[in-house]
Amino acid sequence: MYPYRDGLTALSGSPVKAAVAGLSETDRALLDTVDHVVDLGCGNGAPAAALVPVLPTTCRWLLVEKDEGQLVAARSRLRSMTSQRVDGVCADLTRLPFERLPSGPGLILISHVLYYLPGWQDVLSWLVQKARSSGSALVVVMRSRQSASYQLRACIRTAQGGSEDGMLTAESVQSWLKSHDVPYSAVASAAAVSYDLTGIRMDDPDMVPRACDRHASLYSMLSLLCHTDPAGLDPGPAAALTNVIRRMVHRNRLDLLLDDLILVVSPSSREVPCRTLT
Template identity: 25%
Template sequence: MGFSAEWLSLREPADRAARDGPLAQQAAKAAGPNPLVVDFGCGTGATWRALAPYLPTGARWRFVDNEPALLAEAGRVAGENAELVEADLGEMDALPLAGASLVTASALLDLMPEAWVADLARRLDVPFYATLNYDGRMSWAPAHDDDAAVTAAFNQHQQGDKGMGPALGPNSADRTIALFEAAGFMVLSADSTWLLGPDKAPLQRELTNGIAQAANEAGAREAASWGRHRHAIADRTTCHIGHIDILALPTGNLQESTHVLR
């Protein structure tokens, strides 16, 4: 399980625009006055770039990823307050949680199995801020007759084994909320849907290439032609890709919020 720096760079502006600002500020507040943020699947440091403006000067970060090149880039941009840990995210016992005041993950939970999230919920006694969890919703304008079939096949593919067991895929937000609530957390959530217009045509093309490939692997015979069509009209298309941001607060660290509980 891994992503290229090029893909992460291409999607980051859409991620930044979609993240819920008030929930990010709530997460930063919950991290406390002298935070150590442990970022799972840090990539090139997108969560640091999004959250750092809300954190105190000198906040420390512990970046965790299984890709050395991505870790090195995250460390380069974050500077001396960042610690780099190369680790297999699937090995929960090896994940460096000691001293954390906030644990974060972006665009990760839909790739993980339910047992992993349940184990994390049992182990954590600090806030958990997980953003950009894909929730299965896609819509396109102009529409295509095969949109629904390709989306269904893609969502099925997303629940396949990514190396650690069947992934949560589009169920990641709902199941994470339920698991953390069962572990005694208060869970806040907010919509973080991607809105990709014609100005994001390069991202749309990469996205629809990946969707078509995954849907084809899941048995959607129309996926290849759908992908070619979407690629061709990306500069005339607007699409919405559903995501949900989550902040789970342990009962000893509850903060006032205007967000509605899901």
């Protein structure tokens, strides 16, 4: 089960929409020839669904997800939007037989997944080769080091004795692409979620639980951003999380900026200044 997926259903398609909006004219022309889409780690299908309106109506879909419940939801979502074939594979990407991917020009989407793959470099290398050899586009969506997601997760990780150095970010993937001479286009997408904390004392040690009680979605959001149950944290990590959140509160509002960086590798990709879309 993926607890971190529960808070962003409404936002999960935004990065993919931004990626499409940020494509070059040549890449946009490539979309007209896409024969299939492969969504690796598709979750509830929202990112893939964002692509349906801009792809050919004859496009086929392959959804890969290790959570069977999420996969069922994703297939149902896509099938309600297209009359074409929508296949699903319930599999852990660390053990997926990649040779099952379709051949020919397509679009490979891997959105917020590389963090969870111990051998992400090998996976990314394979995907880049697959995109190049088939004339496909590869869209990688990652959180930026500047995002609330990174700051809150880093706070929990270090408070539990870990190191920030092991946390994969979009910037890390950019560095890998550059070091392997892989041309890419970068598009930034930002979405902000705000919570009113009027009446909650910032010096209250139970500030975070009280805020979660007030806003039902905040609990899910923090679970998503921190990859853990905020109510079940030990005292040390809980205090660290509270301190970080206090620094994010301005005039009784908690604003969480969720920055995504979309890296597009395609036959016409070239490194260009990163553009931001909101």
